[in-house]
Amino acid sequence: MPRAIAYYRPDSVEDAVALLQEPSHRPLAGGTILNGDDDPTPIAMVDLQGCSLDGISDTGDSLRMGAMTTLQDLVYDERVPTGLSEAARAELPSTLRTLATVGGTVATGNADSVLLAALLVHEARIELLGPDGHETTPLEDILTSGLAAGHVVTAVEVDPSGGCARHSTARTPSDTPIVSATARVANDGLRLALTGVADHPVLVDPADPTAGLDPIGDFRGSADYRRKLAEVLAGRALLALEETA
Ligand SMILES: Cc1cc2nc3c(=O)[nH]c(=O)nc-3n(C[C@H](O)[C@H](O)[C@H](O)COP(=O)(O)OP(=O)(O)OC[C@H]3O[C@@H](n4cnc5c(N)ncnc54)[C@H](O)[C@@H]3O)c2cc1C
Incomplete structure (x- = not known):
């Protein structure tokens, strides 16, 4: 601590x-x-617990989750699309899900976070408050550049439409995936996000998922193994989407 x-x-x-x-x-x-x-x-x-940043609201076209919404809230709220609630369940054990928040997950930007991957394919926009006032930024930009000091994530807004499919490989079924692929059918086409292949979860081109990837190997898998997993898991996730369409 x-x-x-x-x-x-x-x-x-x-x-x-x-x-x-x-x-x-x-x-x-x-x-x-x-x-x-x-x-x-x-x-x-x-x-931040006294700042009224919890709660989920549904406007039809978008779903807004206050930054202090817990991962367990995402699992149980029926308005949350299945792809997001299943990712929240997979992220952490229930003892931690009741504490960990959506805002903390965004601010941390963990490379292995399947919840961040699900937020990316759901086109998440991050509402922030900083010294110069309110702003909204795509999640992708926050993950790439990091959260500016002195800023608070106040909410995460997503497009809840469209089906999702996730495939992953881990050392054991309950372990954090070494690599995962999450795909979603959006109004304007497919979206695909990978974990375990960069220093944060990334959106990739569904037609060429491993283009430009330069994973770093560790004790769970070499760079080559991760690249190969990315290719195979992306193919499986995209196929699973086709089969459910
Ligand atoms: C694969 C994986 C495994 C993990 N394993 C564990 C584990 O075993 N044990 C564990 O405890 N955690 C683990 N985590 C991490 C953690 O549970 C999540 O990232 C969690 O959601 C953090 O949320 P929190 O609310 O607890 O954040 P906090 O611990 O409260 O904060 C985390 C960081 O985010 C910042 N922050 C929090 N909220 C905001 C906000 N609204 N605006 C701006 N900055 C903010 C804090 O200042 C801090 O720097 C794991 C994550 C992943 C992806």
Whole structure:
């Protein structure tokens, strides 16, 4: 756990953003990472739980999930498309799902996150509040560039339409996938996202899924193995979509 030198619990997200302009201050959401890592850096925690950032709303064309919505909420809310709820279930065990939040998942940008892959194929847009006000950014951009300091993810908005299929390979059925492929039929064609082949989940061309990929190997799989898995799993996910169409 980082060395917590102070704890704040603001009542509004505007107050949270004001506190977060101090370089040593960090947003605290579910705390599964922030309270779990062993980084000794002194930080002041700005707890977002009083900022009214939870809840899911459905406008028909889009589904909006407040940043403090937990992964367990995604599993149980019937308005959440199956591809997202199944990815939330696969992401973490239930003990952590009740704590971990959508906003924390986006801010962390874990390379193996099947939930981030599902959000990518559902065309997720990230609502942020920073010192210059509100902005909305595609998830892809946040994963590529990282979240700017002093900003809070306030919500994640997705297009809930279209079916999804995911194929993955892991060392055991309950282990984190080494590589996964998630495909979705969108109004304007197919979308395909991969995990385990870059330093964050990536959207790729369904017609040429491994173009430009340069995976880094580790104890779970070499770069070549990951590239090969990406090709095979992408093919399976796309085929599964065709079969259900
Ligand atoms: C494959 C995989 C395995 C994992 N395994 C584990 C595990 O075993 N144990 C575990 O504890 N976690 C694990 N995680 C990670 C973690 O559960 C998720 O990333 C989680 O969703 C983090 O959410 P949180 O709300 O708990 O974040 P927190 O721990 O509260 O915060 C995480 C980071 O995000 C920032 N942050 C949080 N919310 C916001 C926001 N709204 N706006 C801006 N920044 C924000 C925090 O400042 C911090 O830097 C795993 C993730 C993956 C993908």
